[in-house]
Amino acid sequence: MYKYLSNIFEAISTLFTGMGVTWGHMMKIRKENVTLQYPEERWPRPERDIGFNMENYNVIRSRLHVDIDDCIGCLKCERVCPVQCIKINTVKVETKGEDLTDISHTGITSNGTKKALIVSRFDIDMTECCYCNLCVYPCPEECIYMTGGPNSHKQPIDYEFSQYDRNDLIYKFAKDVEDEKMSKYLPQQKQVDE
Amino acid sequence: MGIVHGDLMTLNIGPQHPSTHGVLRLKVKTDGEIISEVEPYIGYLHRCFEKHCENVTYDQVIPYTDRCDYIASMNNNFGYAVAVEELMKIKVPERVEYIRVIVAELNRIASHLLALGTFGLDVGAFTPFLYMFRDRERILDIFEVLCGARLLYNYIWVGGVSHDFPKEFVKIVYSFLDYFEPKIKEYNEILTYNKIFIERTADVGVMPPEVAISYGVSGPNLRGSGVQWDIRKNETYSIYEKFDFDIPVGSGIMGTVGDCWDRYYVRMQEMPQSAKIIRQALKAIPEGNVHQALPKKIRPPKGFIYKRTESPRGDLAYYIVSDGSPIPFRLKMRSPAFTALSVLGEISQGWMMSDVIAILGSLDIVLGEIDR
Amino acid sequence: MTVDNLINWFPFGAEWPVITFVSAVLICAIPVFLFIAVYALVAIYGELKISSFMQDKVGPMGQGVGLHAGKWGLLQPVADALKLILKEDIIPESADKKLFILAPFVVFVGAFITFAALPFSQEIIVADMNIGVFYILAVSSLGVIGIILAGWSSNNKWSLYGAMRSAAQIVSYEIPAGLSIITIVMLTGTLSMQGIIISQQGIIWGFLPNWIIFNNPFSFIAFFIFFISGVAECNRTPFDIPEAESELVAGAYTEYSGMRYAFFFLSEYANMFVVSGVAVAAFLGGWNSPIPGFMDSPPWGLFWFIGKSMSLIFLMIWFRWTFPRLRVDQLMSVCWKVFLPVSFVNIFGVGIWNLLVG
């Protein structure tokens, strides 16, 4: 009998303790809510300081971006990608380090390296990207990076990079050049000449 | 009174079901509400992680390990990195070891929070689940500051880590710990000592230690059965021997040793222990270059290694065979959740429908790791 | 606004008795239906918001651009209702179609006809029957037939589980609920709802309102037994084992969608109001003001009744978002091993109390 009653008493008291916890939370909702009203508010929350500044981040893994003018076509990122979502085609150029205005090719990167290759294709399939950030490290020119965070000054973060078509998520970073102009530099053309 | 025996009804729990923690199918034979047989069917998430690993280089394996136990990616990275480093005989800098311990323990807290929250959800308590998720979010925020990712980190590399701490990171972790430690009292009030919760979990799904060991159950599930076995202490790796922490084991306060409540409570007690380790590590962390020991090309010598580490779910082991090339010849992951799920059929016999869900929840499985 | 009054008031009552009766019933039923619909929207909104607040969220909010749910998400329940109405109505191929279609209406009718005996205020009651309490106890368990129909006709194992659990649960909890109502009948000596409320006017113990809950310690316990049994009859957490979304997916309602599911939803909320309404009428003074004599006129009666009911509904919501769920056998043992004996003790105690004090 004692056990029976104490059991009931224990049940009631613990249940009331639990209800007290939820009541406390309900009363403090104005201060303690954690909701982010997404389209209006974005991370990090503007009005609340929880210790994170954009400068504080090491990196934000959002979306890959390539500064194609700096790319020297070394294929390091393509090789290191675990899911093969980067595809690069390059064309050798005779005039190393010179601007080719007709295909808007810059000869010298912002780091001062002379480019020996034209990057004719630089596709990143973001549907396959696993956001491992591995391609960012080996890049000698630091031209492939994740947008946002410490890179916001170069490329702001793209919160909703959603598309209606799957193919639109294949990002083509290479300069959009007509085939005619490009064909001048293609190796096959040269072989024919010889 | 005699027992009425009717025909058994076969019931498929899953693959789409709210409480199977992923895509798991349980083929259950029931006699009314009483379960007479449970047979888990797995493999719905199978993507042959091990075959993938035989086709990518050692550093490219790390993103794949992330995706095995996606709740505790840091620990997966950690285990893999430790195994490959031992194979290559790399000595990593002191600072790297401290950073690894800190992030691994943070991730252990995050993983346990998710385990406890979803366990609460399985027995019908929704609010504690969200409280725990709220606190887990803060850990994920910390990881986002650290390496840019919230779930799949690829942070711990062979020979080092990908980034050093950002400035003020130590302060952020301290502020999180100060925030987090009092919250455990709240969890206890709302869930642990709730009478309904105790009724639902105590004495339910008792896993005796012999059964647990025979089934290879490890981690908090094994400790819930009262076996003091923690690889961080018993077979110490990295720098865990430097820290002072306890290994909580189940003692059957509310029922029998090895019941669901014990497994739950072991996890609950492990979180403050992890916080304790983090505090010690933050205090003692030395300066240094985290990229110092990163090998340019990971090419382990011929040989094999079987290396166990303690993930939040138990003994996470990698069996790596190297043939001297930059690609692993064979990589086997011994996942703790795999063994934990295999015991379900044994310990849930004779319980009721609702108990099977509770037992499954208390085992804390992650299907990504079971199916690999 | 009783049906009897209406029938008497109709001038042609004697000539066409059937038409008179039907129109009188309809005149009462339509406002009640509208009331249930509006109340359900309010209650759903309340549930959304209260649960969110308890969980450190803000719930539905509609700030800014686009099709948001109004200020503070006020339009969220309307949007939910619209969505449910507009959704495709799916009937599983292997379901028993007639029963499947019938089930939600049976459940709703079970909840709906109970409103006939709820005293909203001094005048507003559909039918002030002299057996009001008995009527409510009788018809409120009608809903369980609908749930069994739903569970059986869905031809789904989860649904069947849910239905069987629900049947066992509701039938069991009828008993402690009925027994605790008996204590009221013993104290007031009437079965009429209005009669019970009228007997609760005035002051007791010098300062408390003369509500039955304050009448004696036994009735105080009886209130809790009745209320918790009521929560169980509504299939609300911690007694929501027929739905038990983590075990039975959605229990008896697994195969339902769209409009039919909305009806189950509506009847759940209607049931909550019924349970709260009966608890208020029987234990908390019904439409009487908490401070006797203050704001005690008939229009205020409606306010007090709905206000008190809503606070009990808030309590139910509070329960739901705090507690885990009981297991089916524990549910039964709570009913048969705790509530039932305590109810009997209560009846006995009230009898003694009446003899000695009253």
Place this chain on the structure above:
Amino acid sequence: MSEDQDKYIAEVVEKALRGDMDAINNIEDRVTRSKAKAALIKAKRLSKTAAAEAAPAEETAQTDTTPTEKSLNQKVAESLEKKFSGSIDSEDVNEHIQLNGKNWFEIAQYLKDNPDLLFDSLQCITGFDFGEGEALEVRYNLHSMTHYHAIEIRIKTDRNDPKVPSVEQVWRIGDWFERETYDMYGIVFEGHHNMTRILCPEDWEGWPLRKDYETQETYHGIIVPKVKEGWE
């Protein structure tokens, strides 16, 4: 300067050949580093056969540093030899014990029950394929929860008719681990009560982790993709 550099490179290459790649990787100057690497490759090419022989020697050297494990392995091997003579295949028991699988079930029971050994926990079963046309192997990692020691046991089996006695009755976890190994390598564990695939679908063709595995073209009419379209 160049002489110094050459000397330095030679030094570093020597180090690298001994396995210390860091020496090269830590060179600050890019040019020097690349030169060192080129030299290393050259050196390696010259002594390819020599290096291959050096590797196993290194492994044995590693195990020598852990004398406790060695003694355990030898102890286990000795007691097995005494009890089940002729069951051990290889003399070399430094790292693992190679059994021939004849009476593996009895040996397993002995390993579990012997009070000195008490391997009550089967940590892992790893299937292993040596390469096309060669044998398959099953590797068992055992651990004792009482004595806190561990051994590795290997059993080789024929590629065309792979059969190993099942130990699921000894260690219950063997059930699933053996099914997994069967699923991946097609190794049949004799005596297992339910030798079916566990991770792959029941009707999957081939044994995925064998080195000569080829993906099936279609599965139930679904084309199993190999190459992404338009991605070369």
